[in-house]
Amino acid sequence: MNLTRYVSPGAGRAGGERVNLRPVELSDAKDLAAAYLRNRRHLEQWEPTRGDDFFTVGGQEASIQAKLGLYAAGSEVPWVVTGSRGIQGMITLTGIVRGPFQNANLGYWIDAECTGRGLASCAVAAVVNMATEELGLHRVQAATLLHNTASQAVLNRSGFERIGVAPAYLHIAGEWQDHLLFQRVLF
Numbered sequence: 001m002n003l004t005r006y007v008s009p010g011a012g013r014a015g016g017e018r019v020n021l022r023p024v025e026l027s028d029a030k031d032l033a034a035a036y037l038r039n040r041r042h043l044e045q046w047e048p049t050r051g052d053d054f055f056t057v058g059g060q061e062a063s064i065q066a067k068l069g070l071y072a073a074g075s076e077v078p079w080v081v082t083g084s085r086g087i088q089g090m091i092t093l094t095g096i097v098r099g100p101f102q103n104a105n106l107g108y109w110i111d112a113e114c115t116g117r118g119l120a121s122c123a124v125a126a127v128v129n130m131a132t133e134e135l136g137l138h139r140v141q142a143a144t145l146l147h148n149t150a151s152q153a154v155l156n157r158s159g160f161e162r163i164g165v166a167p168a169y170l171h172i173a174g175e176w177q178d179h180l181l182f183q184r185v186l187f
Helices: 026-038 057-072 119-133 149-157
Strands: 005-007 019-023 077-083 086-097 103-110 139-145 161-172 175-185
Touching (some): 005 119, 057 077, 077 103, 077 119, 086 119, 119 139, 119 149, 139 149, 139 161, 149 175
Parallel strands (some): 103 139
Antiparallel strands (some): 005 019, 161 175
């Protein structure tokens, strides 16, 4: 399976920088801790509440080990988004279900200094491509907070369709929040 891709941000909005998606490695713990710490305020409105230890190298080592265990079990594929500035985000397929469903959930974040440059759209497009070609999935779904219009635009550009609203769907920023649900049927 080839789960590494180089993606080029659209229309020169990122200065033509070459961006790489590759599966996360334990050696990424230091750089991920720095990226999460640098983006703590940016991400806190979009993610579950995190304890201080999450933003440390040890916290990231534990997180990566858990993700790699799920990867080995076939239920998750976590990628880091890297470029000239190092780790610029993460994108993950979680909750992979085989059998008649062939489905996964998509989640991602991009460094605050890199937003608005097309990186998320390119990363989502690459992962959707890998979900089809390498993983043989039939469907990918995603959820956004109701007010996360930037992420909704990324999903719309990537061919996802809105399928409804899920009340109190995820515990984000310390409270149960409603989410818009999206899907992309791959074949």
